Amino acid sequence: MKPTNTTDPEFFHKVVDCQYACPAHTPVPWYIRLIAQQEYTEAYLVNWQSNVFPGILGRTCDRPCEPACRRGRVEDAPVAICRLKRVAADFKEDVKHRLPGAGPANGKKVALVGGGPASLTVARGLAPLGYELHLFDDRNGAGGFMRSEIPSFRLPQAVLDEEVGYVLNMGIHTHFNTFIDSMSDLLAQDYDAVFVGCGAPRGRDLPDLPGRKEAAANIHVGLDWLASVAFEHSSRIGKKVIVLGGGNTAMDCCRTSRRLGGMDVKVIVRSPFADMKASDWEKEDAVNEGIPIIDNHVPKEFVLKKGKLAGMNFEKVEAVYKDDGGRELVPTGEKPVFFPCDDVLIAIGQENAFPWIEKETGIRFTGWGTPLLNDDVTMQSTRKEVFFGGDAAFGPKNIITAVAHGHLAAVSIDLYCQGGDLTARPGPQVNLVSQKMGIHEWSYASALVEDKREAVPLVELEKALSDRALEVELGFDADAAFVQAERCLNCDVQTVFTGANCIECDACTDICPTSCISFVRNAEEQDLRQRLVVPATNTAQGLYVSDTLETGKVMVKDEDVCLHCGLCAERCPTAAWDMQMFLYNTATASLDLMEIT
Amino acid sequence: MSYIKPKFRHPRLPINTLGYTVADYDGAISTLCAGCGHDSISAAIRNACFLSSIPPHRIAKLSGIGCSSKMPTYFMGRSHGFNSVHGRMPSVATGASLANRELTYIGVSGDGDTASIGIGQFVHLVRRNVNMTYIVANNGCYGLTKGQVSATADLGTVSKYGTANQFEGIDIASLALLQGASLVARSFSGDKEQLEPLIRGAMAHKGFAFIDVVSPCVTFNNHAGSTRSYTETREHLDAMPLDFVPMREEIRTHYAAGTGQNVTLHDGSVIHLHKTGTDYRTNDRVAALNALQAAQEEDRILTGLLFLDPNSQDLNRNLNLATRPLNELGKNELCPGSRVLNSINEGLR
Incomplete structure (x- = not known):
C-alpha cells in the first residue's frame, strides 16, 4: 500500500467515527469533552455552529453517530451522544449575546420555501452575510415537521421555539400562513435565488383498500393527524386505535394516541419487527407505554358495522429473504385476522409532492418525484437559481440530514449570488495540535473508564400518558452526564506517526491494548490486512500505513478498534508517535462568526 | 503517565487450543523505560506461551535483581513467580524444578545478574542441565x-558517560556452550520473528535451554559509540531464521531441499531452520563455539539456534528423582518410615 497521506484531512476525519457518520459532521468528541468539563455553553455553541438545533436534535435526532461509535465496537454500547447533546442544551447559560446577528445588507435577496430545518439552516448561514431572506410557510410558525410531526412529549414547544427563534431573530422576513402555489410567480419576483425546503409533506394513504371511503371519518393519515394535534385542531381519539406502519411516524402516532384517550392502541406492521424502519429506541419507547407492535400483518380491508368503522382484517405473512438482499412477504395461508378498532392512523410513509412547480420553470424531476439536482453537493436544480434541500431534495430522511443540506445549499447560494464557481467550494476548517504536556502526560483524559451506558430517566408512565405536552425524558443530570461523557474514547485525538523517528523497538505494538499496530512487510491492502497482529477484517475502517522504515518494514495501524489511550505514544522512546487533537469543521457559508473557547 | 492498561481488547483476538487469547497472558503495565528492549522480550515470552498453549498457571517465572529481573511482573500475571536475591535465581530454579518437574520454568535474568554477581551460580545451573528456559536480557550496561x-x-564500547570499555566482555552464550548447555541460542529483542519460535523451542526442550537476547537499553546504551544500540545491532545482525512447529501440527510449509534443517524435540515438536546453506549444524558443539568466535572476529552478531542436543537428560532424570511433583506425594511416600530406612541401611552394610 502507498503511505497514508495524513495531510488530507479526510483520513483523520474518518477516524472520528461519530463525526464522520453525522451528515452535518458535528465535532462530537469536542463537545463531549466540554460537557465533561461542565462547559455546557461552549458545548452548546460547538453544536449550534455545526447543527443549528442542539436542543431539538438532542431529543429527536436519528443519531447515525451512535451506531458508528467506536465504543460500540470495543464494548457493548456506544456513547450516549444524542442525549449528551441535550445536556449541553439543558445546562447552558443564555447564549443570545454569543450568536451572530444579521450582517450589513449585501443587496441580495433569497426566498426560502418551507420553514423547516433545511430552510432555517440556509437562513442561519446567509443572514450574517447580509442577505435579505424571506421565509414562507403555510403553517402558523416555523419549524416544519419539527413542529407538526414530532409530538411535544418528545420535543417541548419551548425548546423548539427557542432554537427556531435564534435563527428567525437574525432579521429573517417571515411569511407564515402563506402557501406558495406557483414557482413561476415566485421566480417572477426579484429574488436572486430560491431555496426549496418544503419537505416531503404528503403522507401515503391506502385509497384502494376496501372500506376506505365508507369509513373515512375514522381513518386518518398519520402526518396530517399529528399536525392537527400539534396545532390543536384535534384533541381526542377513539378508545381502540390501530396504527398502520413501522416507521418513526407510526411510533409518534401511537404514543400520541395513548395521550388523547386511546386505551387499546396497537401498531400493526407488514414487515418483521426487526426490519421496521423506526429507530430501536423509538420502538422501545412505544412498547414501554404499553403499545403492542404486531408484525407480519398486511392490511386487507376496513370492516364497517352499521356504517361505522369497526375494525380491520389483516393477512398474515412471512418474510422470505433472497440472496440478492431483497425481501418478499409471502402469505402464510392462515385465515385473515380481525382486530377491532374505533380509529385507524395510516403512517406508512411519505412522498415528495411538487404540484406547485410548473414545467416551464425548467425545474426537472426524477422518476421518483424528487428534483433532478446537479449533484448531491451543490444542491442546485436544473434551473440555476433554484436550490433544494432537506426531504424535498432526495425524499424523506431526518432533521440532521436537512441541516447538512442547508449548509451545502447556503454555500452554493452564496457562491451563486457572488458570481463564484459552485464547484470551487471552500474546504473544511482543520487543525491538528499535539496534546503532549510532559514526557507521559496528555492534555486530554487518556485513561479509559469502564462505566456502562445508562438510559435517560423517564417521568412516571401514568403522568406521561395524562399530559400530551409533558416531556417523557427527564434528561441526564450533571453527575450522570459526566459519567456518560467520560465514556467517550476521544477518537479525535489522533495517533500521528513520524516514521523518520522510529527505531522499530516494538514498544507500541507490545503495549497496544487492542493490538492495532503491526510492523510488517508492505503488500497490497487485501494481503496486508490479513498479515497484521490481528487481521483487519472490518474494511469499513482504514489502515494507516507509514513510509518504508529502516528494516524495510512498514508500520500499519488498523484504525478499527484503537482506543486513543495514548499508550503507544507513552511507550515510544523517540516520540515517533504523538497524540494530536484533530479539529474538523465542515465548510458553512458563515463559519467564523462565533468564538468558542 | 498511565499505570493501568485499559481492559478493552480487540474483539477478534485469536484464541489458542486452550481457548485463551494473548490477553490472558498479559501482566501488569511495564514501568521500564519507554522503548526498552526488555519489554519486547516480555511480549515475545507472552506470545510464545500463548502460541504454545501453555496454561498460565502451569508456568513459573523466576528472576533475580535488575531491570531484566523486573520483567516477569510485566507478563503472565496468572503464572507463578519468584523474584529471588541478586544472582541467586539459579539455585531457586534448581530447587523448584526438582520439587515439581511438571511446571514450565522460565528464568529471566540480565547481564549483571548472570555474568557478574550470579556467574558462579549460573555455570552450575548450566552444567547440571536443569530443565528450564533461561533468558538473558543482555544490554551491556547496568541500567x-x-x-x-x-x-x-x-x-x-563507549558508555553514556563517554569512556570506552577497557575489558573484554564475557560471551555468555559461549560460556553456556562450554559448560555443556543442551540448548544455546542468541537473538535480538527487535526480532520477534526469530525470538518467539526460539522461546517456544526452548520451552519444549527437556533440559537447560539458554537464550542470550541482545536488548538495547534506550536510556543508557542507545547512543553513537555503543555496540549495543538498536542501530548498531541491526547493522551487524547475522540472523538465522527459524520456525517452531508444535507436535500436534503437521508441517505445512514445504522448503526446497538443502535450504532447511529440521530438529525434532522430545515432545515431537520440530524446529525448522531456514538458513543452513552455510552447512551450519546445530548438533555440533565445537562448530557452534567456532561460529560464535568467527562471528565476533568479523563484527557480526550471529543470532538463531546455535546448538541443540535433542537427546539430553535433564537433572531430574540424571538423579533418578521421583517422577511426580512432591506436592502430589502423600505422607507415606514422603516419609516411608523406619522399615524402609532399615532396608536402606541394610543395603549399605
Whole structure:
C-alpha cells in the first residue's frame, strides 16, 4: 500500500467515527469533552455552529453517530451522544449575546420555501452575510415537521421555539400562513435565488383498500393527524386505535394516541419487527407505554358495522429473504385476522409532492418525484437559481440530514449570488495540535473508564400518558452526564506517526491494548490486512500505513478498534508517535462568526 | 503517565487450543523505560506461551535483581513467580524444578545478574542441565544504577558517560556452550520473528535451554559509540531464521531441499531452520563455539539456534528423582518410615 497521506484531512476525519457518520459532521468528541468539563455553553455553541438545533436534535435526532461509535465496537454500547447533546442544551447559560446577528445588507435577496430545518439552516448561514431572506410557510410558525410531526412529549414547544427563534431573530422576513402555489410567480419576483425546503409533506394513504371511503371519518393519515394535534385542531381519539406502519411516524402516532384517550392502541406492521424502519429506541419507547407492535400483518380491508368503522382484517405473512438482499412477504395461508378498532392512523410513509412547480420553470424531476439536482453537493436544480434541500431534495430522511443540506445549499447560494464557481467550494476548517504536556502526560483524559451506558430517566408512565405536552425524558443530570461523557474514547485525538523517528523497538505494538499496530512487510491492502497482529477484517475502517522504515518494514495501524489511550505514544522512546487533537469543521457559508473557547 | 492498561481488547483476538487469547497472558503495565528492549522480550515470552498453549498457571517465572529481573511482573500475571536475591535465581530454579518437574520454568535474568554477581551460580545451573528456559536480557550496561558498563559489554564500547570499555566482555552464550548447555541460542529483542519460535523451542526442550537476547537499553546504551544500540545491532545482525512447529501440527510449509534443517524435540515438536546453506549444524558443539568466535572476529552478531542436543537428560532424570511433583506425594511416600530406612541401611552394610 502507498503511505497514508495524513495531510488530507479526510483520513483523520474518518477516524472520528461519530463525526464522520453525522451528515452535518458535528465535532462530537469536542463537545463531549466540554460537557465533561461542565462547559455546557461552549458545548452548546460547538453544536449550534455545526447543527443549528442542539436542543431539538438532542431529543429527536436519528443519531447515525451512535451506531458508528467506536465504543460500540470495543464494548457493548456506544456513547450516549444524542442525549449528551441535550445536556449541553439543558445546562447552558443564555447564549443570545454569543450568536451572530444579521450582517450589513449585501443587496441580495433569497426566498426560502418551507420553514423547516433545511430552510432555517440556509437562513442561519446567509443572514450574517447580509442577505435579505424571506421565509414562507403555510403553517402558523416555523419549524416544519419539527413542529407538526414530532409530538411535544418528545420535543417541548419551548425548546423548539427557542432554537427556531435564534435563527428567525437574525432579521429573517417571515411569511407564515402563506402557501406558495406557483414557482413561476415566485421566480417572477426579484429574488436572486430560491431555496426549496418544503419537505416531503404528503403522507401515503391506502385509497384502494376496501372500506376506505365508507369509513373515512375514522381513518386518518398519520402526518396530517399529528399536525392537527400539534396545532390543536384535534384533541381526542377513539378508545381502540390501530396504527398502520413501522416507521418513526407510526411510533409518534401511537404514543400520541395513548395521550388523547386511546386505551387499546396497537401498531400493526407488514414487515418483521426487526426490519421496521423506526429507530430501536423509538420502538422501545412505544412498547414501554404499553403499545403492542404486531408484525407480519398486511392490511386487507376496513370492516364497517352499521356504517361505522369497526375494525380491520389483516393477512398474515412471512418474510422470505433472497440472496440478492431483497425481501418478499409471502402469505402464510392462515385465515385473515380481525382486530377491532374505533380509529385507524395510516403512517406508512411519505412522498415528495411538487404540484406547485410548473414545467416551464425548467425545474426537472426524477422518476421518483424528487428534483433532478446537479449533484448531491451543490444542491442546485436544473434551473440555476433554484436550490433544494432537506426531504424535498432526495425524499424523506431526518432533521440532521436537512441541516447538512442547508449548509451545502447556503454555500452554493452564496457562491451563486457572488458570481463564484459552485464547484470551487471552500474546504473544511482543520487543525491538528499535539496534546503532549510532559514526557507521559496528555492534555486530554487518556485513561479509559469502564462505566456502562445508562438510559435517560423517564417521568412516571401514568403522568406521561395524562399530559400530551409533558416531556417523557427527564434528561441526564450533571453527575450522570459526566459519567456518560467520560465514556467517550476521544477518537479525535489522533495517533500521528513520524516514521523518520522510529527505531522499530516494538514498544507500541507490545503495549497496544487492542493490538492495532503491526510492523510488517508492505503488500497490497487485501494481503496486508490479513498479515497484521490481528487481521483487519472490518474494511469499513482504514489502515494507516507509514513510509518504508529502516528494516524495510512498514508500520500499519488498523484504525478499527484503537482506543486513543495514548499508550503507544507513552511507550515510544523517540516520540515517533504523538497524540494530536484533530479539529474538523465542515465548510458553512458563515463559519467564523462565533468564538468558542 | 498511565499505570493501568485499559481492559478493552480487540474483539477478534485469536484464541489458542486452550481457548485463551494473548490477553490472558498479559501482566501488569511495564514501568521500564519507554522503548526498552526488555519489554519486547516480555511480549515475545507472552506470545510464545500463548502460541504454545501453555496454561498460565502451569508456568513459573523466576528472576533475580535488575531491570531484566523486573520483567516477569510485566507478563503472565496468572503464572507463578519468584523474584529471588541478586544472582541467586539459579539455585531457586534448581530447587523448584526438582520439587515439581511438571511446571514450565522460565528464568529471566540480565547481564549483571548472570555474568557478574550470579556467574558462579549460573555455570552450575548450566552444567547440571536443569530443565528450564533461561533468558538473558543482555544490554551491556547496568541500567538500574544509571548505565555503567557491565561484564558483557564489548571491548571498546563507549558508555553514556563517554569512556570506552577497557575489558573484554564475557560471551555468555559461549560460556553456556562450554559448560555443556543442551540448548544455546542468541537473538535480538527487535526480532520477534526469530525470538518467539526460539522461546517456544526452548520451552519444549527437556533440559537447560539458554537464550542470550541482545536488548538495547534506550536510556543508557542507545547512543553513537555503543555496540549495543538498536542501530548498531541491526547493522551487524547475522540472523538465522527459524520456525517452531508444535507436535500436534503437521508441517505445512514445504522448503526446497538443502535450504532447511529440521530438529525434532522430545515432545515431537520440530524446529525448522531456514538458513543452513552455510552447512551450519546445530548438533555440533565445537562448530557452534567456532561460529560464535568467527562471528565476533568479523563484527557480526550471529543470532538463531546455535546448538541443540535433542537427546539430553535433564537433572531430574540424571538423579533418578521421583517422577511426580512432591506436592502430589502423600505422607507415606514422603516419609516411608523406619522399615524402609532399615532396608536402606541394610543395603549399605
